[in-house]
Amino acid sequence: MIVGAERHWPPYDRPPLSKQVLTGAWDAERARLRVEDSLDVELLLGCRAVALDLAAGAVALADGTTVAFDGLVIATGAAPRTLRATEGMAGVHVLRTVEDCIALSADLRSARRVVVVGAGFIGCEVAASCRTLGIDVALVEALERPLVRVLGAEMGAFAANLHRTNGVELHLGVGVEGISGDGSVEQVILSDGTQLAADVVVVGIGVAPSTGWLDGSGLLIDDGVVCDASCVAVGSEGRVVAAGDVARWTNPLFDQSMRVEHWTNAGEQGAHAARALIHGAAVAGEFAPVPYFWSDQHGTKLQFLGTCRPGDEVAVVEGSVEEAKFVAAYGRDGVTVGALCVGWPARTVPHRAAIERRAAFPPSLDDPLPARS
Ligand SMILES: Cc1cc2nc3c(=O)[nH]c(=O)nc-3n(C[C@H](O)[C@H](O)[C@H](O)COP(=O)(O)OP(=O)(O)OC[C@H]3O[C@@H](n4cnc5c(N)ncnc54)[C@H](O)[C@@H]3O)c2cc1C
Numbered sequence: 611m612i613v614g615a616e617r618h619w620p621p622y623d624r625p626p627l628s629k630q631v632l633t634g635a636w637d638a639e640r641a642r643l644r645v646e647d648s649l650d651v652e653l654l655l656g657c658r659a660v661a662l663d664l665a666a667g668a669v670a671l672a673d674g675t676t677v678a679f680d681g682l683v684i685a686t687g688a689a690p691r692t693l694r695a696t697e698g699m700a701g702v703h704v705l706r707t708v709e710d711c712i713a714l715s716a717d718l719r720s721a722r723r724v725v726v727v728g729a730g731f732i733g734c735e736v737a738a739s740c741r742t743l744g745i746d747v748a749l750v751e752a753l754e755r756p757l758v759r760v761l762g763a764e765m766g767a768f769a770a771n772l773h774r775t776n777g778v779e780l781h782l783g784v785g786v787e788g789i790s791g792d793g794s795v796e797q798v799i800l801s802d803g804t805q806l807a808a809d810v811v812v813v814g815i816g817v818a819p820s821t822g823w824l825d826g827s828g829l830l831i832d833d834g835v836v837c838d839a840s841c842v843a844v845g846s847e848g849r850v851v852a853a854g855d856v857a858r859w860t861n862p863l864f865d866q867s868m869r870v871e872h873w874t875n876a877g878e879q880g881a882h883a884a885r886a887l888i889h890g891a892a893v894a895g896e897f898a899p900v901p902y903f904w905s906d907q908h909g910t911k912l913q914f915l916g917t918c919r920p921g922d923e924v925a926v927v928e929g930s931v932e933e934a935k936f937v938a939a940y941g942r943d944g945v946t947v948g949a950l951c952v953g954w955p956a957r958t959v960p961h962r963a964a965i966e967r968r969a970a971f972p973p974s975l976d977d978p979l980p981a982r983s
Contacts, residue, residue: 611677613669616707617656620645625873627711628735629906633742634715638708659686662827664846681849681887684824684835685880688817688855688871693727693786700794702811705732717810721745725798725808727786729756731905733814734769737778738907748779748806750786750798760903760914764924765938765950768931769907776908781806817871819856834858834869840891841883848891851883863898863966864917864947872903900965902958910934913958916948916965925972929954937961941971
């Protein structure tokens with residue numbers, strides 16, 4: 611049985627919501643996932659889980675009913691953080707669901723000037739999509755560069771340049787003091803006193819794992835559902851697993867506690883967690899992936915493999931930054947831990963392999979890697 615707060619079936623894919631669907635290149639229907647006809651599953655959609663009773667093996671639902679389980683997969687994802695005092699103000703948006711995307715698209719149709727708050731990957735993609743639509747856009751970020759948390763400062767500078775050269779007005783190292791308007795948004799006031807006119811504001815300041823319904827359940831919650839290395843929830847005695855944006859575990863490949871908010875991980879971790887639930891942690895083994903995400907901005911594909919932390923060494927090991935076709939490798943304690951491939955999908959394969967085998971940093975291109983293309 612699948613219990614889900616959203617009503618859509620087949621379910622839909624989120625990545626196109628900030629890209630093809632937002633620019634109008636696809637209609638929203640095209641974002642639907644394909645589901646095997648043979649999938650024999652009972653659906654309880656439009657139905658929110660509100661509590662977990664581990665001892666009874668039951669999940670309580672918002673309509674007052676409960677469902678019993680022998681095994682439970684927690685895959686409640688994450689929800690966007692919002693800005694204080696903007697709830698209900700017309701023209702202020704977040705982007706997580708297809709409904710969010712449709713509402714934002716409708717407002718963009720008549721928008722002359724958009725302010726995007728937060729230059730993480732959602733904010734950067736929305737800014738790029740606004741430029742595709744020919745709309746003036748300002749991107750505001752409290753840190754010194756866009757995408758710093760995921761790419762680090764050096765490659766954040768590349769991202770800043772990519773946005774500037776494509777006509778995005780950047781306001782970096784500055785916070786948002788407030789958003790004002792008479793019923794609908796008119797202005798974003800920055801902490802340095804700058805006032806930005808806006809008829810649409812998109813808030814992309816990150817997400818919080820959806821764990822509120824697990825309060826008091828006895829599971830360990832710490833910025834996500836804390837799991838062991840095989841994705842079994844700590845405190846559940848093997849009856850509960852977690853996967854996707856909501857799950858935190860220590861990835862043995864990096865000996866690092868992580869919660870990965872990316873599409874590929876949701877699928878891979880879901881499969882691993884299901885194995886652990888059905889066959890046991892010993893059979894499933896440890897979940898030790900090289901995390902991966904892609905992002906499309908201004909016609910440039912960014913693909914990141916592995917991890918990035920403040921203090922990592924970064925070196926461009928292939929290609930040319932000027933031509934926006936290069937690979938930057940990331941090193942920690944002499945080991946290759948990450949790679950950013952820009953405009954060069956074919957190079958993800960060898961760089962993933964270098965991270966997987968913990969190659970010395972910088973990775974040697976004399977290694978027997980597939981030919982460059
Ligand atoms: C606009 C957008 C663009 C993206 N683009 C990219 C990209 O280019 N590349 C990339 O790698 N990743 C991208 N991502 C991230 C990727 O989509 C997520 O990592 C992925 O959706 C996570 O899947 P999930 O199943 O863990 O969580 P979700 O997709 O959030 O699904 C969780 C589901 O659980 C439901 N739920 C929550 N709480 C409850 C409850 N109490 N009871 C019942 N149901 C509940 C939610 O309503 C939701 O339907 C993007 C995300 C967004 C929003």
